[in-house]
Amino acid sequence: MPLHPFEAIVIGSGATGGVAAMTLAEAGVRVLVVEAGPDMSAMEALGGEPANSLRRAEGLLSGRHRVQAQHPGYWKQNPALYADERAFPYETPEDQPFLWTQGRQVGGRSLTWGGITLRLSDYEFKAADDDGYGQNWPINHNDLDPHYTALERLLKVRGNRDGLSHLPDGQLEPALPLMPEESQFRDALHRERGLTLIHSRGFEAHQPSITTPWPRSSSNGSSLRRALDTGNVEILSNCVAERLELHPGRQRARSVVVVNRATHERQRLDCELVVVCASTIASLRLLLQSEEQNNGPGGFIDPSGQLGKGLMDHVSCCRFFSIASQTGRQAMQQRDPTTTLSGAGSFFLPFGNAPERRANASFLRGYGLWGAINRFDPPWWLKRHPDRRLGFLIGHGEVLADARNNVRLSEQCDPLGIPMPLIRCRWGKNEHAMVRDMQRTIQDCIAVAGGTAASLADLVHLPLVEPIVRSAAAVQKDAPPPGYYIHEVGGAAMGNHEDTSVVDRWNRLWRCPNVLVVDGACWPSSGWQSPTLTMMAITRRACQDAVRPASG
Structure with missing residues (x-):
């Protein structure tokens, strides 16, 4: 498709990608959303019975969904919303299984989200003050309160006070x-x-109709739809973001290199702002591919040495x-x-x-x-x-952040020639x-x-x-392996100092501030609450700051 001039690239179209696109577009920014999977209609995405059951049988017999079938959601939703594990492989040590659920389509995993929306409290944001473990967040509940509120009203979240x-x-x-x-x-x-x-606080079960074909909990039925309605947003689907390229001074990103899944052709897309919303592990792979240690002198610098470390999921x-x-x-x-x-x-x-x-x-x-x-x-x-x-x-x-739980780049590549994620994580x-x-x-x-x-x-x-x-x-009697709960966070923690965190309190890479990391990767601790609403609030806050006129 022909791409019109744009100022920002949003990588990923799920819960955070939709909010990023909406926030930027409503501020007048021209946005390109890059999505690794296809752009499906609501009927194609949600499916129905008995077709969904037949797809499950095919997914299990073919090996497409060997890991993801472990999650209960796989058995009640259209299995087409779960990525082909052969096309998007990853590696783990034999004694450290990780059940990575991937949503590779426009809407991402927001289309399979359970829709629970709980705020974090300052007991989570400032937990290290109480028990001395790890790091506090550089923000608190008051910082996110207006963004929580705006999203709850937009999404018509249900619950009590x-x-x-x-x-x-x-x-x-x-x-x-x-x-x-x-x-x-x-x-x-x-x-x-x-x-x-x-x-519980969240969304009621979706009842599809002609006027509301998409669940309100999905970006397709809420934030991404609003973003597209502005006329400032285009979607580039079936293209995987491989790495960032920087200006010669390495202080700002210049472009995103994407790989077309059908042709395997690579394309360089220039922009002024990059918002990384690919989901925690996919975002970490992109950042690791773009960092100096793996990308050579053209990569960005992570002074903390913490990129990829501290992966968490709810136990x-x-x-x-x-x-x-x-x-x-x-x-x-x-x-x-x-x-x-x-x-x-x-x-x-x-x-x-x-x-x-x-x-x-x-x-x-x-x-x-x-x-x-x-x-x-x-x-x-x-x-x-x-x-x-x-x-x-x-x-x-x-789950406590632990540097031994991490994402690195494998020596093996996926079918597009991009190094696979190597995930090490255990309780x-x-x-x-x-x-x-x-x-x-x-x-x-x-x-x-x-x-x-x-x-x-x-x-x-x-x-x-x-x-x-x-x-x-x-x-089973014991806790399921990490990844099972699909609440993975961490690996590019936000903080107050560049020697102990990967991004600052506004989610900007310390040495490359026109790159925002706003999905679960930026979390320094996991909290116990369902994370999606907080991820969306962080995204709205960071994107509003990115387009705020400089003072002075």
Whole structure:
């Protein structure tokens, strides 16, 4: 396609890429969005049954989705939204598996996002002040508050104002009602253990229509659409950003080199501003390809030596259970689709990172439990106990930044001739201690509420797929490997000093300030909350600053 003159290149079109394009375009900047995958229609992207099931079978038999099929979302969404692992390979040590879920299409992983939108608190931004581990963020909640608010209003996020110091309230639409069994669960936990259960915050399940074909949680249905409506944005799809090229003085980026996936031709795209939003690991690969150590004298300088180090993901564990039904046998979702499991149609036990919660803990930092009851029941005749409803509790646990968990460049290349990411990441003692506490807490909550813990295969008849379900990472005794939760962050941490961080407090590379790194790669610590809303708020803040007229 012919490319018109543009001033900024946004690499990636997912949750952060859409916000970057929207923020810049609405400020009058001409933007090119570079996306590694195709530009699909809503019908192509979302698919439907039985076609999605046939695609899953093909994806598993062909090896396209050997790793990504471990994630539950793969079994409820169009598998076309999960990248072909043969086309986008990566390497890990044999004893350190990493389950990398990749969304290579316009919209990226926002099209498979669960849609939970929790703010971080200053207990996360300034955690090092409390326990002395790692580094604080160079920003706090007040810095992001106006951006959180703007995005919550744009996206019409649902939830309550709960008045919790460790989980700041947002500007939210009314929460979805709890299911009767969830209300009973909440009351039992409060009565017997004094625990607080809140409505989850996020998006209701998408109901496609002619006027709203895309989920509002996707960039295609929100920020990217608004960006395109300005007339200032073009999308270059099926092109992989390979590296940055710098001006001779190496103080500013001059262009982005992209590789056409169909022809393998390389093209140099000049611009004045680069915003890196490719998702954490893909962004780190691009930056490593562009840094002096790997790109020679033409690369940018990372004075900290920290690029690629400190990769994190949320550590988690999951338990299914059943509880006596208060709503009969028929699946509620057949009667009322708004009761379907979603970011807003669920609940949280937000233990968090507040000092009083961790006073007697055997580990650093905090976690929360996400759960739901009676939101994903199959027809009653598929259930082993038809008069009971299904529930689950899943832990979200903060992972400590550790330089040994990192992304480097492999000596092997992908089909486009670009070095693959080499990912080294494993859970440490702190994560194992946290998971043991999660497991005890989950078991206690289920028991107190009168539930019965069991595997999903012991709760539901699963013809044909039962062996796959019983071997899935989510149902094993120990925590699934890193990457499973699809909340990977870190590797290009933001900070106050160039000798200890990769980007500054405005997300600019220290020695190359017209390059912004705004996705999860810039996180110095992981927090326990779902990260996407915070990534989007960071992106909006950084892009607004980038186009603000210089003072003086």
